[in-house]
Amino acid sequence: MSTKTETRKEEIIRIAAKLFKQKGYSAVTMRDLAKTMGIKAASLYNHIESKQAILQDVILTIAEEFTLGMASIQNQKASSTEQLKALIQLHVRIACHNPDGLAALNSDWMHLEDKLEYYLQLRNDYEANFRHIIERGIENKEIKNVDIEVILFSMLSTLRTLYLWIPKKDRLSEDELSASLTKILIEGINT
Secondary structure (H helix, E strand, C coil), X not given: CCCCCCCHHHHHHHHHHHHHHHHCHXXXXXXXXXXXXXXXXXXXXXXXXXXXXXXXXXXXXXXXHHHHHHHHXXXXXXXXXXXHHHHHHHHHHHHHHCHHHHHHHHHHHHHCXXXXXXXXXXXXXXXXXXXHHHHHXXXXXXXXXXXXXXXXXXXXXXXXXXXXXXXHCCCCCHHHHHHHHHHHHCCCCEC
């Protein structure tokens, strides 16, 4: 099994995401990032354009990963509950593999400047697609007929904050977490 070597740019982005999670985007300076990495601030600019470019990379990479995951799930000829299970797995996978980036996505998206509209479009489309899966599930009597917005809020608020909880758990299995969340979030709304 080969392991891909992290590039300097990937290292900068990974460490910046961690600092954004700890301090918030506005409080992190390029000097903070350079100091954490043990290099001179000027050296960062050999690999990245700006702090804003780092934030855009962190957030948009994850937002696009959610968008691609949603498209793949919607292309499956599966029931609404099966699609919701796949969405839970998508959120768990992303949260387990990049909790710091997910923290930046949830806390610092408003700082995206010229990419803010693009991000908001991705987020709104994702939520609309999630809502549509729930609506279809209610129509097909797979899901209890309760307020769609309450179901959407309950599921997304849990899934979007996994990054807060996951790092505190040792030996956390993605499969076990996905199964437990499925039991709680979906079986609780099944008919």
